Amino acid sequence: MAARDYGQYCAITRALELVGERWSLLIVRDLLVGPRRYGELAAGLPRIPSNILAARLKELQAAGVIRRVPHSRVIVYELTPYGRELEPVVLSLGAWGFKALGDPREEQVITPDSMTMALRTAFRPQVAATLPATAYAARVGSAGLLVRVDGPALEVTRGDGPADLAFAAGPAIHRVISGDLTPDRAIATGVVEVLHGPGDLLGRFATTFHLAA
The missing domain is CATH 3.30.1050.10 (SCP2 sterol-binding domain)
Structure with a gap:
């Protein structure tokens, strides 16, 4: 069940229900680079609260976007084939956002x-x-x-x-x-x-x- 229900029968609405929560697409972004342990995801998103990271991972798993798998004696998170279909979406979103990037702030x-x-x-x-x-x-x-x-x-x-x-x-x-x-x-x-x-x-x-x- 998505954390947010917009109450509309629409494919865009459904996509946002699955990956539109804050931090969700950034988790997907990092997993597009490769599988990551929980600690690696946390380090790559230094401002995400640990409870929010845990919640987002649980939601993305329930949506079939990511999965937990054993890797070299540890558990890592990786995208499912369904999740990897988001790659062109993420790249296009990055190209669109680049136009409004502006100058970096000090922090x-x-x-x-x-x-x-x-x-x-x-x-x-x-x-x-x-x-x-x-x-x-x-x-x-x-x-x-x-x-x-x-x-x-x-x-x-x-x-x-x-x-x-x-x-x-x-x-x-x-x-x-x-x-x-x-x-x-x-x-x-x-x-x-x-x-x-x-x-x-x-x-x-x-x-x-x-x-x-």
Whole structure:
């Protein structure tokens, strides 16, 4: 039973009853990256009260969106096939929300899973298919990601590894992705710090990952 009943017989209404409660879609967002333990979900959503997280997980399980499964001697949460059907919805919602993102507030953070989904949202496979395969080591706030682009294929994983370009940035990296700030200007103003590799590869990154604000 959904926590909220709108009293309407409508598919959009039903979808909102299933995943429209606060925090629900952010849980789905993080599980689209991969299965997560309860503690990992809590760490990725630092402002969610523990009782609300438990309630949302229970509701999403009852709706058939997620399930609990054993994994390496621990219990993790993962999306069901029905839940994974939300991926294009979440990506489209991210692209729509990007237009109203504005400048980051001081207290706002970027998590590894939120950055991973932001990159999936901004990825342009048709453009990437025309460019050489490239690996980026991106540290955005506390999120350290290895981003591999090979033709139209994108792979984003946590951690470090061999990369053609390693860079660090804050939430203002969205200005590069939106085209509001050129890669050269981003480096010159300190929005992006090149840690390793030729800085001109940031232009390739901005071409590969682009969302108009």
